[in-house]
Each structure stands twice: as C-alpha cells, then as structure tokens.
Amino acid sequence: MLVSLAMTDIPVIESEKFRIVAEEVVKCPICGNKSMTVKVFLYDMPFFGKVVLESGKCSKCGFRWSDVGLLETTKPKRIIVRVKKPKDLNTLIVKAAPATVRIPELGIEIFPGPAAPGYITTVEGVLQRVIDHAPSGCLDKSNPCYEKIKAIKEAMDGNISFTLIIEDPSGRSAVKGEGTEVIEEELEDSQE
Numbered sequence: 001m002l003v004s005l006a007m008t009d010i011p012v013i014e015s016e017k018f019r020i021v022a023e024e025v026v027k028c029p030i031c032g033n034k035s036m037t038v039k040v041f042l043y044d045m046p047f048f049g050k051v052v053l054e055s056g057k058c059s060k061c062g063f064r065w066s067d068v069g070l071l072e073t074t075k076p077k078r079i080i081v082r083v084k085k086p087k088d089l090n091t092l093i094v095k096a097a098p099a100t101v102r103i104p105e106l107g108i109e110i111f112p113g114p115a116a117p118g119y120i121t122t123v124e125g126v127l128q129r130v131i132d133h134a135p136s137g138c139l140d141k142s143n144p145c146y147e148k149i150k151a152i153k154e155a156m157d158g159n160i161s162f163t164l165i166i167e168d169p170s171g172r173s174a175v176k177g178e179g180t181e182v183i184e185e186e187l188e189d190s191q192e
C-alpha cells in the first residue's frame with residue numbers, strides 16, 4: 001500500500017480493490033536514461049469508478065513520478081468548480097498529469113511540464129500544494145507574492161469565493177463534490 005499512499009494526498013482505504021495491470025521501463029523525463037520503472041495500478045474508487053494510478057521511479061537519478069486519471073477517457077474537457085462555501089473546499093479532485101489548473105481570483109496557474117505529476121486531492125489540497133511550492137521569498141512581506149500567499153490562506157479558511165478550473169486535453173481528470181457547483185464542458189482548443 002505504500003506505493004499508492006505516496007501517490008495521493010488522501011489515504012487509500014485498505015480494503016479497496018486494486019491490482020497491478022502493467023509494469024514497464026521508460027525514459028526518465030529528468031535524466032533522459034531509459035531507467036524509470038513505471039507500475040500501473042487499476043483501482044475501483046468510490047465516487048469515481050475505475051481509476052488508473054501510475055507510479056514511476058528512476059533507478060539512475062531517483063526521480064519519482066506519479067499520475068492518476070479515469071480509466072475511461074473522454075474528449076478534452078474543462079471542469080469549472082465554483083468554491084463559494086467552506087464545504088466546497090472538500091470537493092475531491094482527480095487531476096491527471098496533462099491537466100492545467102487555474103484559479104483566476106487568486107492569480108494561480110499551474111501548467112503541466114514533461115515531469116508534471118497527476119494526483120488526487122481536494123480543492124484545499126490544491127491550494128496547499130501552491131503554498132508548498134511557493135518560493136521562500138514569499139515569506140518576505142516586501143515581496144509581491146507575500147500578499148498572494150496571504151490570499152490563498154484566506155481562501156483555505158473559506159473567506160474568499162473563487163473558481164477552480166481544470167483544463168485537461170486527455171479528458172481523464174474528474175471532480176466530485178457534494179452540493180458544489182461543477183460545470184463540465186468540452187475543451188475546444190486542445191494543444192494535442
């Protein structure tokens with residue numbers, strides 16, 4: 001279970017059905033050697049159905065990578081989540097590796113690079129990831145990004161309404177929330 005725990009921000013329930021469906025050695029996006037072993041797991045998850053988890057580790061440089069997405073792919077899609085009340089922060093997010101995440105009200109744009117991971121988290125978890133990856137200069141009050149981090153923390157406390165937008169050319173991302181306003185639409189201009 002350690003593998004799956006490392007790939008998601010939420011604990012995977014022990015009794016949940018899963019199995020390894022494939023294992024292959026691919027090129028590492030960091031060092032370029034064909035030394036990254038990727039294991040592919042198939043999970044049956046509550047709310048989402050069949051979900052594919054991939055976990056890779058490079059034996060040369062130690063780079064770790066993971067991805068997650070729905071087994072059944074759809075057309076390129078945009079998912080818009082309206083976060084208006086504290087409970088909306090608990091909305092579950094499956095963010096596949098090729099997906100871009102935007103929160104216009106908070107000035108957040110997370111673009112997928114070649115080594116970008118996919119993950120399962122909550123809306124709050126997405127905000128926490130932004131804080132975790134913020135440059136250390138953001139702790140300095142004279143730095144413009146200090147105010148940005150402050151606003152993100154306000155949002156995590158439920159004091160700011162905002163919109164979380166996921167644009168996924170692979171169509172494997174998904175969102176599930178109880179009573180949260182979620183709009184799904186086709187993504188017209190995919191980069192693929």
Ligand SMILES: [Zn+2]
Binds near residue numbers: 032060
């Ligand atoms: Zn490597």
